[in-house]
């Protein structure tokens with residue numbers, strides 16, 4: 695039977711980028727981490743590592759880096775860069791607290807323990823990243839169920855070295871994302887998606903084929 699609560703959590707989730715300063719209780723953080731590490735993981739490898747950041751000074755440093763990383767993203771990486779006035783507005787919103795969260799989780803690919811032969815390294819890496827992504831989505835969904843908003847941040851990959859200098863992860867752990875978590879101080883806004891018809895093809899057997 696479909697679990698309506700679970701579905702509802704997934705169908706109402708949106709990225710949240712502005713957070714209340716209220717700390718997230720430890721037991722809630724632990725539930726989110728448990729949900730994350732219950733995700734499917736290729737070959738049972740669990741080649742993931744997480745750093746939970748609540749320290750205020752570190753959070754301020756992360757926020758500064760997030761500003762720089764978003765600026766690089768908007769100005770340098772896109773085939774169609776943001777217009778100058780939008781970049782300025784975005785940076786202003788960040789200066790006013792957008793992305794500043796009471797909790798960040800830095801997510802690392804942890805290939806210290808290898809499972810595959812060298813010639814299958816790329817295969818191993820891709821599956822480990824997919825497994826890590828499943829863990830992050832579990833965290834996002836469990837957090838939302840518990841009233842905690844989040845946004846998945848990919849831009850730190852544009853400043854990996856700086857993030858590593860700031861966070862000092864174990865050697866051979868490679869940053870894949872920074873997740874910001876907190877109680878929302880903005881209204882959730884469901885963003886548009888391409889229609890199911892556009893992104894799915896059904897193969898149901900001859901008699902049910904669509905024209």
Ligand SMILES: Cc1cc2nc3c(=O)[nH]c(=O)nc-3n(C[C@H](O)[C@H](O)[C@H](O)COP(=O)(O)O)c2cc1C
Pocket residue numbers: 707708709710711845846847848849850883884885
């Ligand atoms: C891999 C990944 C990286 C992302 N990186 C960023 C980011 O660096 N900054 C940001 O503001 N949002 C980031 N997002 C959030 C997306 O912008 C967001 O999911 C998308 O706009 C759809 O909005 P929704 O999550 O509210 O449905 C990222 C999402 C994913 C899955």
